[in-house]
Amino acid sequence: MEEKKATAKTDRRGFLKLAGAGVVGGGAAAAAAAVPAAAAPVEPTKTEGYQETEHVRRYYELAKFM
Amino acid sequence: MGSGAMSISSDGDDAVALAAEDQLRVQLLQLLATPLSAPPSAELLEALSNIGGDDTALGQALSACGAAARDTNPEAEAEAYQDLFIGIGAGILVPFGSYYQTGFLHEKPLASLREDMSSFGVEQDPSVKEPEDHIASVLEMMAGLIDGRFGTEVSLERQKTFYDDHVGSWAPHFFKDLAATRQSAFYSALGALGVIFLEIETKAFEYV
Numbered sequence: 001m002e003e004k005k006a007t008a009k010t011d012r013r014g015f016l017k018l019a020g021a022g023v024v025g026g027g028a029a030a031a032a033a034a035v036p037a038a039a040a041p042v043e044p045t046k047t048e049g050y051q052e053t054e055h056v057r058r059y060y061e062l063a064k065f066m
Numbered sequence: 067m068g069s070g071a072m073s074i075s076s077d078g079d080d081a082v083a084l085a086a087e088d089q090l091r092v093q094l095l096q097l098l099a100t101p102l103s104a105p106p107s108a109e110l111l112e113a114l115s116n117i118g119g120d121d122t123a124l125g126q127a128l129s130a131c132g133a134a135a136r137d138t139n140p141e142a143e144a145e146a147y148q149d150l151f152i153g154i155g156a157g158i159l160v161p162f163g164s165y166y167q168t169g170f171l172h173e174k175p176l177a178s179l180r181e182d183m184s185s186f187g188v189e190q191d192p193s194v195k196e197p198e199d200h201i202a203s204v205l206e207m208m209a210g211l212i213d214g215r216f217g218t219e220v221s222l223e224r225q226k227t228f229y230d231d232h233v234g235s236w237a238p239h240f241f242k243d244l245a246a247t248r249q250s251a252f253y254s255a256l257g258a259l260g261v262i263f264l265e266i267e268t269k270a271f272e273y274v
Contacts, residue, residue: 009222012273016087019124019266 088212094263095209101256102161103202105147111135111252124266127259134252146250159243163199166236175199179232183207188216201240204232226274229267238264 084092097117100110114135119125151157160166164176176199183189183198188207190198198204211220211228220228241264244257 008273012270013085013087015273016091016266016270019122019270020087020090 084213091267092209092213094259095205095212098256098260098263099202099205099209101143101147101253102151102205103200105144106135106140106252108140111138111140111143123262124259127255127262130255131252131259134250134255138250138252143250143252146253149249150244150247150253158247158249159240161201161240162197163201163204163232163236164197166239172197175232175235179204182228182232186211186216186220187218199232201237204237208233222274226271229271234264234268234271238268 097114100106101114106114112135115132117128117132117135119128149157150159151161160171162171162176163179164173165171167173167175176197179199186207188210196203208225208229210216211225214220238261241257241260245254245261247254247257
């Protein structure tokens with residue numbers, strides 16, 4: 001059961017890698033990284049006042065693929 | 067707050083760098099959510115004008131979005147945003163999950179989303195008046211569940227349940243409708259990108 005589950009997750013990763021391959025080859029990620037985080041109208045926030053600001057923005061800067 | 071460069075978990079200790087494909091998913095969710103939450107600024111259009119991809123379906127949809135972002139300006143898109151989502155009385159599209167699933171705002175799908183948000187420890191910014199099942203909000207919450215920005219690690223199984231209940235159940239229809247609109251080349255390209263991206267997401271969650 002666990003083994004089957006692990007295989008499914010590996011297959012899923014493979015699928016996603018393949019599906020996203022066209023993007024990694026292009027310039028998408030760098031531009032996507034420029035999109036400001038937390039822009040949605042509802043701006044979900046973690047209760048207890050967790051705030052994402054510079055923290056997350058920095059993450060997007062670092063998450064470029066190329 | 068997290069200390070590692072790639073960490074965005076609020077406690078930081080057990081944060082694990084996201085796999086490249088998950089980073090891409092988060093970025094695409096954010097990319098789709100941002101111009102749906104408000105009309106794009108000049109800076110956003112400038113950033114988006116650089117996106118592109120190869121000849122895969124996803125790559126082409128990104129290239130089309132990039133080209134459309136290059137060929138427009140914030141004023142035209144502000145007008146398109148108004149026509150599409152706000153309008154006089156109502157826009158052409160009503161970008162809320164409850165409406166898409168029941169024909170009415172504030173119905174059961176919204177209540178169910180609120181319950182799930184509460185189980186993840188996420189709540190609405192009190193300054194926001196729109197219901198939480200706005201398309202941009204559910205996409206952003208999905209991104210948050212993947213990258214852990216709400217400070218809790220969420221299993222793939224719970225991600226799948228959230229996706230099935232609050233995104234996959236209606237967002238593909240919304241993006242299909244958006245792709246078919248003629249208000250702006252940019253928003254219809256964004257719709258087409260959403261359709262392709264959510265097809266991938268739906269298929270990928272079938273593995274879980």
